[in-house]
Amino acid sequence: MRAVLMGNPNVGKSVIFNRLTGVKVVVSNYPGTTIEYTEGIMRVGEVKLKIVDAPGTYSLIPSNRAEEVALHLLLKKETHLIINVVDVTNLERNLYLTLQMREINIPMILNLNMIDVARRQGIEIDFNLLRMLLEVPIVPTVAVSGEGIKELHQVIKQIVENTEKKCR
Numbered sequence: 001m002r003a004v005l006m007g008n009p010n011v012g013k014s015v016i017f018n019r020l021t022g023v024k025v026v027v028s029n030y031p032g033t034t035i036e037y038t039e040g041i042m043r044v045g046e047v048k049l050k051i052v053d054a055p056g057t058y059s060l061i062p063s064n065r066a067e068e069v070a071l072h073l074l075l076k077k078e079t080h081l082i083i084n085v086v087d088v089t090n091l092e093r094n095l096y097l098t099l100q101m102r103e104i105n106i107p108m109i110l111n112l113n114m115i116d117v118a119r120r121q122g123i124e125i126d127f128n129l130l131r132m133l134l135e136v137p138i139v140p141t142v143a144v145s146g147e148g149i150k151e152l153h154q155v156i157k158q159i160v161e162n163t164e165k166k167c168r
Contacts, residue, residue: 005017
């Protein structure tokens, strides 16, 4: 099975990747760090889930090489799960890509990263309303501290187990 981490540049995809797989990749705080992609394995029970850290993209209509690579990783190989990492402090901009990915028939988790920064800025998110509108599981995280990663693991496990049952 295979999951792809998708999201805008500089939202914390590589840190989430590190947390899920234990594979260390170079993480920088400026856009466009990941031009190629990195793969790692996350064990989910008996299943080895390949996690792919795609380059940052703003849209499924590519305008540069990094976005072409991200689109290829998402659509040209069999993908069982999208983990859509968004910067919750820039939710409106990040949801453009989220809405595009909702149109393709691949299960998705919305990972609202940087929730600590949002709290400090007084940003409040109605998770239940957002979950209902998008019809996807939502997991808030702070990738750099690990907050919410356990919950993200649990939601990934539920989706992987449901996918495995359907494939039998």
